[in-house]
Amino acid sequence: MSKINLGILGGGQLGSMLATAAKKLNVQTIIYCDDENAPAQKFADDFILGDYNDENKITEFVNKVNVVTYEFENIPFNTLEFINKHKQVLPKPNINQVIQNRFSEKNFINNLGIKTTDYVIIKNLKDLNNNLNFLPGILKTTTLGYDGKGQFRLNNKNEIDKQKIDFNNQYILEKIINLKKEISVIITRFKNQTYEIYEPIENTHKDQILKFSEIPAKISSEILNLSTEWAKKISEELDYVGTLCVEYFIDENDNLYVNEIAPRVHNSGHLTINSHNVSQFENHIRAVCALDKLETKKIYNAKMINLIGEDITEYRNKKVKENEFFFDYQKKEIKPKRKMGHFTTIIKIR
Numbered sequence: 001m002s003k004i005n006l007g008i009l010g011g012g013q014l015g016s017m018l019a020t021a022a023k024k025l026n027v028q029t030i031i032y033c034d035d036e037n038a039p040a041q042k043f044a045d046d047f048i049l050g051d052y053n054d055e056n057k058i059t060e061f062v063n064k065v066n067v068v069t070y071e072f073e074n075i076p077f078n079t080l081e082f083i084n085k086h087k088q089v090l091p092k093p094n095i096n097q098v099i100q101n102r103f104s105e106k107n108f109i110n111n112l113g114i115k116t117t118d119y120v121i122i123k124n125l126k127d128l129n130n131n132l133n134f135l136p137g138i139l140k141t142t143t144l145g146y147d148g149k150g151q152f153r154l155n156n157k158n159e160i161d162k163q164k165i166d167f168n169n170q171y172i173l174e175k176i177i178n179l180k181k182e183i184s185v186i187i188t189r190f191k192n193q194t195y196e197i198y199e200p201i202e203n204t205h206k207d208q209i210l211k212f213s214e215i216p217a218k219i220s221s222e223i224l225n226l227s228t229e230w231a232k233k234i235s236e237e238l239d240y241v242g243t244l245c246v247e248y249f250i251d252e253n254d255n256l257y258v259n260e261i262a263p264r265v266h267n268s269g270h271l272t273i274n275s276h277n278v279s280q281f282e283n284h285i286r287a288v289c290a291l292d293k294l295e296t297k298k299i300y301n302a303k304m305i306n307l308i309g310e311d312i313t314e315y316r317n318k319k320v321k322e323n324e325f326f327f328d329y330q331k332k333e334i335k336p337k338r339k340m341g342h343f344t345t346i347i348k349i350r
C-alpha cells in the first residue's frame, strides 16, 4: 500500500505530538501553519508556511495530502470547507463550526439534555447591565479564546465599569461555579461508529491555564459513569471521527457540568503517551487515516505537569528518572504563560 499523506492544520505542540505518533504508524505528515517558527515542522515530514486564508498556499497543501485534520479549532470555517471539497477533513468542518463559538457550543450541549453552567449572550453594555443576575460571572469572548485569554471575571456591577471590555467582540456571560474539581474525558471515535475511551483525567488549573493532570481522577463512580456517558453521547451526536476532549466542572454538591469541548487532541491527554498502550495522538491518527483500531488499555497511572514559561529551564537541566518523561516542545522563545513542555511521571498500578 502506498503511504498515507496526512495534512495537519496548525503547527504547535499538538501538531508535533501528532506527527510523532504518525511516524510510528508509517503515516507521512505535512504541517500547514501561519507561524514560521511553528515547532511541529521539526517533527513532521513536510511544512508549508501560509496564512489560513491564502487559497493558493492551501491548494498547494491540498495537492500534497490524502486527508486533512487540525490541531487547533480556530481555523476559518471557509478554509475547512474549501479543503473538504477536494480532500476529506476530519473531524468534519461543521463540527468545528459549532464548537469554535462558545454560544453555539453550549446551545448544542444543552439541546442534548447535558448540563452546562448558566449562560447568556452579551453583545453590548446594555445586555451586560440587563443580566446582573449572572454575577458573579465570567465574561468570555464567543470565539478565539484559549488558556483564559479573552475572559473577564466580574464579581459585581462596579467591576463592569472598571474593566475595559471591547464590545467589538461578542461574549457569553457565565455564572461562576464553586469548583470542587475539574476533569476531562478523552474519546476517539472511528469511522465504523466504534470508539476507544480513556478514563476521566483530573485537572488542576493555575491562572486559568492547565497545570497538572492525573489518573486516576479521585471522583465517585457516579461522576465517572456520567462523564463517560456524556462524552460518548457528544461524539455520537457529532458523528465525530478522531480524538475529542470534553472538559467538565464538578461543583461542591457533586453536580457535573460540561465546561467545553475540544474537537482535537487535548493537553490533559498528554499523559496517555506514557500511561496507555495507545496514546490519544496515535488513536487520532488511526481514526482519521482509517487504520486499525487497537483496544486501548491503561498500563500505568500517571501525573503530568505542564511546563509554562520559565518552568522549562530547570527541567532542561534535570536528570530524568526511569519512570519520568520530559517533553520539550522546542519553541524558539520562552514567554510567560506559553506552554513550553510537559513532564510525565508514571506510577505502577497497585
Ligand code: ADP
Residues within 6 Å of the ligand: 117, 138, 140, 145, 146, 147, 148, 149, 174, 175, 176, 177, 178, 179, 182, 205, 208, 209, 247, 259, 260
Ligand atoms: P479556555 O477556552 O480559555 O480554556 P475555559 O472556559 O475552559 O476557557 O476556562 C478556563 C478555566 O477557567 C477553567 O478550566 C476553569 O478553571 C475556570 N473557569 C471558567 N469558567 C468558569 C466558571 N463558570 N466557573 C468557575 N470557573 C470557571
Ligand code: MG
Residues within 6 Å of the ligand: 147, 247, 260
Ligand atoms: Mg478550557
